[in-house]
Amino acid sequence: GAVVSQHPSWVICKSGTSVKIECRSLDFQATTMFWYRQFPKQSLMLMATSNEGSKATYEQGVEKDKFLINHASLTLSTLTVTSAHPEDSSFYICSARGGSSSSYNEQFFGPGTRLTVL
């Protein structure tokens, strides 16, 4: 149980275009989802926290108008990188945390999406 999927697994796009990444909890309801960015040989940096049906909470320094997050259902959150530029190239990973029935605090990670902006 506790499987999280991400789509696509990798994407290459041109500078200035927008890219949408989906994160789904397949076998549980995710009350909270998190979006991370990981640059090569670096740690995971939290970008934002999203709760189903409410606006995402962004970490300091993350542009909310550039990284649009939608958490419209308990099993789906999306991250849209708008007007992507080469510096946005990174590994984007989502995680999901369930409700009271799930292990306290534990987050379940998606497989990640490798974004390359040309």
Add this chain to the structure above:
Amino acid sequence: GENVEQHPSTLSVQEGDSAVIKCTYSDSASNYFPWYKQELGKRPQLIIDIRSNVGEKKDQRIAVTLNKTAKHFSLHITETQPEDSAVYFCAASMSRGAQKLVFGQGTRLTINP
């Protein structure tokens, strides 16, 4: 906010020896401390976690210790094997609010055959 420091950044040990990775955290309110193993291009995999109400937890060759007073926790891997080679991350989280995970900088562990 919470800050997690992890050492060393790289660690190389002979197969069969033990490996120890250490982390410190800043916020005494943190009460959940997971350890993740990440292979290149893959998702982080939870290998063990500990909560603040216990001082030590063991799962086969892996153990974690927690010192709440000193605000540090450590990962111990015994009888290391080549497949243990990966990047390991510690993290800390609080029970209140969004329960965000704050990650350490990571340790690249290499097991030499």
